[in-house]
Amino acid sequence: DGGITQSPKYLFRKEGQNVTLSCEQNLNHDAMYWYRQDPGQGLRLIYYSQIVNDFQKGDIAEGYSVSREKKESFPLTVTSAQKNPTAFYLCASNRWDSPDTQYFGPGTRLTVL
Amino acid sequence: KQEVTQIPAALSVPEGENLVLNCSFTDSAIYNLQWFRQDPGKGLTSLLLIQSSQREQTSGRLNASLDKSSGRSTLYIAASQPGDSATYLCAVNWITGNQFYFGTGTSLTVIP
Numbered sequence: 001d002g003g004i005t006q007s008p009k010y011l012f013r014k015e016g017q018n019v020t021l022s023c024e025q026n027l028n029h030d031a032m033y034w035y036r037q038d039p040g041q042g043l044r045l046i047y048y049s050q051i052v053n054d055f056q057k058g059d060i061a062e063g064y065s066v067s068r069e070k071k072e073s074f075p076l077t078v079t080s081a082q083k084n085p086t087a088f089y090l091c092a093s094n095r096w097d098s099p100d101t102q103y104f105g106p107g108t109r110l111t112v113l
Numbered sequence: 114k115q116e117v118t119q120i121p122a123a124l125s126v127p128e129g130e131n132l133v134l135n136c137s138f139t140d141s142a143i144y145n146l147q148w149f150r151q152d153p154g155k156g157l158t159s160l161l162l163i164q165s166s167q168r169e170q171t172s173g174r175l176n177a178s179l180d181k182s183s184g185r186s187t188l189y190i191a192a193s194q195p196g197d198s199a200t201y202l203c204a205v206n207w208i209t210g211n212q213f214y215f216g217t218g219t220s221l222t223v224i225p
Contacts, residue, residue, distance in 0.1 A: 004156075033212075042117065042202060042215030043157075058212065090156055100145055100206065102213070104156035 003027065004105035006091050011110045013078070013085070021076045021108045023091035029103070030096040032074035036060060037088040037107075046089075049074055050096070078110065086112045115140050117205050119216035126193055127224050134188040134219045136203030141181045147213065148177050148188050149202040157202065161188070165208075193223045 004025045013019045023032065031050045035043040045058030049068040063082025068074055074093075078085045091105040116139045126132050136146070145164045149157040161170045161177040163186070169178040176189040190197055200220045204213040 035215075040122070040217060042217045043204075043213075044215075045212050048212070088154075092157075100147065100162055101159065102157075104158070106156045107154065109154070
């Protein structure tokens with residue numbers, strides 16, 4: 001089945017630790033995105049990548065880092081510099097010629113203990 | 114500042130009722146607008162996409178309208194069912210931007 005997978009579904013982190021969230025897609029999509037969702041708020045864009053080895057900051061990139069070494073993978077690292085990392089993280093992707101049709105993964109819920 | 118607002122934050126209706134969800138945006142120079150559905154703890158599923166040149170889009174019991182001049186969109190759900198219970202998000206893609214900006218969502222509960 002084609003789609004986007006995110007792992008793990010739930011993640012717990014101690015304060016001061018870095019943690020990496022996985023996002024993989026087998027849709028052969030060019031662009032990939034990371035969003036953060038907090039209770040009572042909409043999705044906010046963290047980082048996006050339109051091609052391999054290239055990515056741009058979104059509205060709330062501080063405290064996060066990404067890499068795009070392969071077309072199908074776009075991992076997000078939440079660093080200790082992110083002051084309030086507890087949130088629901090969503091990954092999305094789309095074809096370069098269909099930027100309006102984003103497919104979303106199931107999400108990872110990160111909790112800082 | 115470009116913002117997307119959805120009111121109310123939560124809505125409960127009895128099964129079978131027709132209902133309207135509202136989305137407002139601050140700048141009328143949009144490229145398109147999209148409505149999504151999100152089930153608890155899940156990702157988003159696209160429901161309807163309205164291009165700037167369109168006034169409405171329909172899919173089954175769903176109808177989305179767009180009024181750029183007033184900065185508003187509505188999602189009409191006919192004959193609501195318990196399975197429609199979810200959070201509905203509106204997202205706007207402005208001409209000057211290269212991403213979707215999401216509203217805060219409306220949590221809908223359809224009571225059997």
